[in-house]
Amino acid sequence: MKIGNFGRLDPALRKQGIVGLGNGSKMDEKVWNEFNGNWEKLAYYSEQLIAEFQHKNVEDQIDSEFSEFNIGLEKETLVKQRVNQSFFRSTILASYNLKCCVTGLSVSDFLVASHIIPWKTDVKNRLNPHNGLCLNSIHDRAFDKGFITVTPDYKIKVSKYFDGFENDNSVFDLFLKYDNKSIILPDRFLPSKDFLDWHYNNIFKK
DSSP, X not given: OHHHHHHTTOHHHHHTTOOOOSOXXXXXXXXXXXXXXXXXXXXXXXXXXXXXHTTOOGGGGSOOXXXXXXXXXXXXXXXXXXXXXXXXXXXXXXXXXXXXXXXXXXOGGGEEEEESSOTTTOSTTSSOGGGEEEEXXXXXXXXXXXXXXXXXXXXXXXXXXXXXXXXXXXXXXXXXXXXXXXXOOOSSSOOOHHHHXXXXXXXXXX
8 A cells, every 4th residue: 555655656657658546645755755765775774674674784684704903884885785785696696587688597695786886976766777788697798898788679789899700509598599689578566767778878788
C-alpha cells in the first residue's frame, strides 16, 4: 500500500501511465522529497534500518574487517563507503536477476555491478542504479576500458580495436559475436540513456 502511495510521486512511473494510489499523505511526500535522487543517503539509511531490524550493527551488513586504527571519523567514512558499495552491487545484481546483461552468465562470484559513468567521475550518481550494468568480470573490464559499450537503444557495440582479431576464436566468442546484440534488460532500474550516451562519447574506443 505504501509503495503505491510513493508511486503517485514518481515521474518515471507517470511517463509509463502508472499513477499509483491517490490517497497519499503529507508524510509520504516528505519522505519522497528527502530521499528521491539522493542515492547515497538512501543506501546508508536503508542498510541501517535492515541492521536494526536484524539486531545487528551496520558493519555486520558488509564483508569487511576494521582494524583498531580505524576509529572515529575515519571508521565512519570507511563503513559508509563499504555499505554504499554493497548496496549498489546488491541492487544492480538483483535488478538483473543475477545475470550478466551481455552473456547471461549467472555465477554470482563472477558478476560485477559496473558503473556506466565511472565512480570517480560522477559523485552524484555513484549509487544511482540507473548508472549500473550487471556484467561478468571480463566484460566489466572491457566496458571500463572502452572496448565495448551499450548504446542508448540497449545494443552492445564492440570497438574497432578488435577488427584484426576475426580469426581469433576466443575474441570472437567473448566479444565479436555480441556486436549489435541487445543486452538482457533488468526488471527495474533501466540503464539511463543519457549515461549510456556519455559512455559512448567519452569512454568507448570507436
